[in-house]
Amino acid sequence: MEIGDRIKELRERKNLTQSELAEMLGFKTYTTVSKWESNDNYPKGRDLKKLSEIFNVSSDYLLGLTADNLLTKVVDFIKIPILGTITCGEPILAEENIAGYREEIAENLPNGELFYLQTKGNSMTPTIPENSFVMIKKQSTIENNEIAAVLVNGDSEATLKRVKFQGQTMMLMPDNLDGHMPIIVNEENPARIIGKAVKVSIDL
Template sequence: MKNHNPKEILSNNLNELISKKRKSQADVIRDLGIPEATIRSWFNGEKYPRIDKIQMLADYFNVPRSRITEEQTGVMQRVSNLIKVPVLGLITCGEPILAEENIEEYREEIADLLPTGNIFYLKTRGDSMTPTIPENSFVMIREQSDVEDGEIAAVLVNGDEETTLKRVKRQGDIVMLVADNPVYPPYIITKDNPARILGKAIKFSADL
C-alpha cells in the first residue's frame, strides 16, 4: 500500500540512503553545515525541507531529487527506466565534452539511480589509480569544473591533449594531481604545466 505522507516518504528515503552510503546523521550534519535539529527533523519525518535543501541533499547523496522526495516502489519499475550514458574516448581540444566526435560507445544505467547533472563514462587505461580503481574500468564522471580536496577527478592535461583520472590535492597555493598507485609521481599544476578539471568521479564498474 502506497504511503502518501511526503514527510514519511522523505524520512524513509533519507534513512535508506545513509544506510546504503554508509553514513550517519552526524556525517550529514557536519558535511552540509545544517543545524542538527533540522536534519533530525527531516530524518524523523517531522518536517519537510525547502526545495533548495532537497537539491542540497540530492547533490550530497549523488542522486536525483526524485530519489529524495518520491516513494520507491521496487527494483522492477526502476529497471524499466534506462538511459544511455556515453563513454568518451579522446576528448577534442576546444570541443564540448559531450561532443559527438568524443563518444566511443554507450552504457545503459537506471535513470533514477543516477546523480544530477551531465554524466559520462571514461574507461581507465593504465594502473595509476589502482587499487582504488582497477585497470580497464568504466568510471562514471559528473561534469563540473572543480572538486573538493582529495576527490578523484577527470582532468585534461598536456595541453588539453590527454585525459587522466587523479585525486586533486591542494597544499597552500599548490595544486597537485595525485595517483593512488604510489609508483606514479604527483603532477604539479603550474602556468607552464596547466590542467583543466572535467568532472568528479562518482563510481566505477567493470565488465567480466
C-alpha cells in the same frame, strides 16, 4: 516500499545492526548503510549483488521489481556517453569524442551532466581498477582529496587523479605510488578539471 525500507526490513529480520551489515559489505563505517535505509542514496552494482547474497533475495526484490508490481513500476534507463580520445579544441561531449554508451537506471543517478571514462593504466589502483568505467559528473571545481577527471597535455588527454591542494598549488596524485609520480599543475604544466568521479563500474 522503497529500496531503503526493504534493506532495513531484511536487516532487522536477520537481527543485524547497521554496523554489522556495513562490515559484511566491506565498509569501515555504517554511514553508507544508514543513507541507504533513509533513501538518501541507493546501492548499485556490486553492493546490490552483495546485499542480495546476504539476505538471500533477488536484486529484483530489492529494487521493487517483484511480480506484484512489475506491471506498475516503470524503470527508466539513460544512456551515458563513454568518452574516447578528447579532440583538442572541441567540446568535451562532442560527437567525435564519444566511443560508446552505457545504460544506467535513471533514478539511481546524481543530478547534472554525466559521462564515463574507461581507465587505462593502474595509477589509481586499488581505488579504481584498471580497465574499469568511471562515471564523471561534469563540473569545473573539486574539493581537496576528491578524485577528478582532468584535462592535460593541451586539453587533448583526460586523466583520473586525486586532487590535492597545498596553498595555491594543485597537485594530481596517483593512489598507486608504485612507479607513478604526482603531477604539479603550473603555467608550464597546465590542467583543467572537467568533472568529479562519482561511480566505478567493472565489466566481468
